[in-house]
Amino acid sequence: xxTVNQSILAxxxxxxxxxAFAAPDLGQATQQATNWTAISMFAIFVVLTLYITKWAAAKxxxxxxxxxAGGGITGFQNGLAIAGxxxxxxxxxxxxxxxxxxxxDGLIYAIGFLVGWPVITFLMAERLRNLGRYTFADVxxxxxxxxxxxxxxxxxxxVVVAFYLIAQMVGAGQLIKLLFGLEYWIAVVLVxxxxxxxxxxxxxxxxTWVQIIKAVLLLSGASYMAFAVLAQYNFSxxxxxxxxxxxxxxxxxxxxxxxxxxxxxxxxxxxxxxxFGTAGLPHILMRFFTVPSxxxxxxxxxxxxxxxxxxxxxxxxxxxxxxxxxxxxxxxxDAAGKLLxxxxxxxxxxxKAVGGDIFLGxxxxxxxxxILAVVAGLTLSGASAVSHDLYATVFKKGNANSAxxxxxxxxxxxxxxxxxxxxxxxFERQNVxxxxxxxxxxxxxxxxxxxxxxxxxxxCTTRGATVGGFLGLATAVILxxxxxxxxxxxxxxxEAIFPYTSPAIFSMAVGFFGIWFFSVTDKSPRAAIxxxxxxxxxxxxxxxxxxxxxxxx
Amino acid sequence: MExxxxxxxxxxxxxxxxxxxxxxxxxxxxxxxMVVYYGxxxxxxxxxxxxxxxxxxxxxxxxxxLGLFVILFTVVVTAIYVRRANSEYDALTDAIKARVxxxxxxxx
Numbered sequence: 271x272x273t274v275n276q277s278i279l280a281x282x283x284x285x286x287x288x289x290a291f292a293a294p295d296l297g298q299a300t301q302q303a304t305n306w307t308a309i310s311m312f313a314i315f316v317v318l319t320l321y322i323t324k325w326a327a328a329k330x331x332x333x334x335x336x337x338x339a340g341g342g343i344t345g346f347q348n349g350l351a352i353a354g355x356x357x358x359x360x361x362x363x364x365x366x367x368x369x370x371x372x373x374x375d376g377l378i379y380a381i382g383f384l385v386g387w388p389v390i391t392f393l394m395a396e397r398l399r400n401l402g403r404y405t406f407a408d409v410x411x412x413x414x415x416x417x418x419x420x421x422x423x424x425x426x427x428x429v430v431v432a433f434y435l436i437a438q439m440v441g442a443g444q445l446i447k448l449l450f451g452l453e454y455w456i457a458v459v460l461v462x463x464x465x466x467x468x469x470x471x472x473x474x475x476x477x478t479w480v481q482i483i484k485a486v487l488l489l490s491g492a493s494y495m496a497f498a499v500l501a502q503y504n505f506s507x508x509x510x511x512x513x514x515x516x517x518x519x520x521x522x523x524x525x526x527x528x529x530x531x532x533x534x535x536x537x538x539x540x541x542x543x544x545x546f547g548t549a550g551l552p553h554i555l556m557r558f559f560t561v562p563s564x565x566x567x568x569x570x571x572x573x574x575x576x577x578x579x580x581x582x583x584x585x586x587x588x589x590x591x592x593x594x595x596x597x598x599x600x601x602x603x604d605a606a607g608k609l610l611x612x613x614x615x616x617x618x619x620x621x622k623a624v625g626g627d628i629f630l631g632x633x634x635x636x637x638x639x640x641i642l643a644v645v646a647g648l649t650l651s652g653a654s655a656v657s658h659d660l661y662a663t664v665f666k667k668g669n670a671n672s673a674x675x676x677x678x679x680x681x682x683x684x685x686x687x688x689x690x691x692x693x694x695x696x697f698e699r700q701n702v703x704x705x706x707x708x709x710x711x712x713x714x715x716x717x718x719x720x721x722x723x724x725x726x727x728x729x730c731t732t733r734g735a736t737v738g739g740f741l742g743l744a745t746a747v748i749l750x751x752x753x754x755x756x757x758x759x760x761x762x763x764x765e766a767i768f769p770y771t772s773p774a775i776f777s778m779a780v781g782f783f784g785i786w787f788f789s790v791t792d793k794s795p796r797a798a799i800x801x802x803x804x805x806x807x808x809x810x811x812x813x814x815x816x817x818x819x820x821x822x823x
Numbered sequence: 824m825e826x827x828x829x830x831x832x833x834x835x836x837x838x839x840x841x842x843x844x845x846x847x848x849x850x851x852x853x854x855x856x857m858v859v860y861y862g863x864x865x866x867x868x869x870x871x872x873x874x875x876x877x878x879x880x881x882x883x884x885x886x887x888x889l890g891l892f893v894i895l896f897t898v899v900v901t902a903i904y905v906r907r908a909n910s911e912y913d914a915l916t917d918a919i920k921a922r923v924x925x926x927x928x929x930x931x
Contacts, residue, residue, distance in 0.1 A: 374884070377890045378864070378890070381860070382864075384893075384897050385856060385860045385897055387897065387901060388853070388856045391901050392849035392904055507883070508881045508882065508883055511882045511883060511887075512882045515882050522875075525875060525884040526874045526884050527867040527886060528871075531867055533868070534865065536868075537865065538864065538865070538868075541860060541861060541864045545857075568905045569905065571901065572901050575897060575898050576898050576901075576902075579894045579898045583894060805833065806826070806829045808842075809828075809829050809832045809833060809838075812916075813916050813919050813920065815828070815920060816828075
């Protein structure tokens, strides 16, 4: 704890010296003045969360404590934590930036992130709770031969976690670069170290509380911003929108759909990625194992949906607030008329415009806290895929002891932290909100179909689920690589091979078709066992009979 | 879980009622969510003009209240399901569990 505090102090010092050595240009003096407010608020958050981590560490003894906080989180707490896990910096900064740039198109984007929640509630949440223990692979592999499904689920988890982590790390780097005047890579390293400390020592208990605190801070901060924006326009959205259309370069067109959904196929495909991807995000699915019953699982998803829906309404108002209060103010722009720190900083600049330096410090600290909460959840999910699915189930064939499993998850946590930092540095110049949608496409095409078919289709077999899952995963990754966002923007080719925004409509179809085809053609003895196991799985998934023992520690 | 428990639960009329009711209700709500969301998305992709057209004299367009409606619909439809599941379906589940416990007592 002491060393981390020292490193915060060290980074604060670095920030001041960084400014001293930077080329003198306009606006840096004011930035320096705000630094200390932001740094001290962030330091308070760090001290508080590290204190919680210390408390959580004393309670984290078994693998069950580490993965699921012993299953003792309430529905309301878990709902807030899910919201904290899901409302990433990418969605806060990215969606408000999308609204700032294009207006209405940002709303289309935000809605996509919300509509997956009812699907999770109606089809997945309670079944997951009734069948699983630590990871979604427990559910997907319930009646199947463990090894191939676990290998698939761990791959699906790690790929999704990797993409999602990149987006978060890039957001963190940009934010701290602007706020503290730190080098990008130092910021990314700082996030990496803090997230490792939370997960290593506090496991799921610390991660949950970091997410709850962050959700409360983010919701209050965003509420105040939206309130302050509306207050300037007599609480009349009409007045706000009217002013926005007057000052925005795109004029009236910000009030309707623009270029975001280029064509109907991209529109549907993108919608599917967001809707079904939510139901396939390993770090979100994992949260359903932290509550004691199906009833609490349902309550948590309702709370999460309510908070997240409310939050996206706020980001829409914040985006429009940025159009009128940030977009018109030269203080927030460089010589070329671009937003300081990039478009993703629209919400951060708005904080200063409505609440001065102190509120800017608060929102910056909250945005940083947001990133920490999300990366901690992702890291925990990635670590459990390696330790629970690969090490304990595949490598040790289910005979690993809790202490060894815990040790492997901690080693994996460190490895993931290092990889996340390196990838964060490698992907510095990507649009963060877009990176998240790539993770969603993969979750929708690989994890979701396998989970869905294994739970609901009696004729699904080990071979079908594994082959189909990998086909969906491979299709999503390949199509993503040859789409504009990677093929053109990263690899520098002239034209994309895959013309649509999102691969989901094709890769989901490949995943589902693969599972169906390789199941119905599966005549192996294992296939007979798989199908025979469906009845018992169904009874447990519908009623929870037999599940109580799994969570009673 | 022992096979006889599975068979006992499967033959329980409450179980069949629970599965049939819940799955029907769950799918109805899922499809209604899909219709609302993809309806909105397709309007955004195909009828940009309508979504960008003004509701009244001001700058407010049809797209914005419709978008807000999708957000509210999402929350409300989730609440409806959770309310019903936490009362009606959980009561059925408890009845099924009680019967299993009773059966075990008899067997012992």
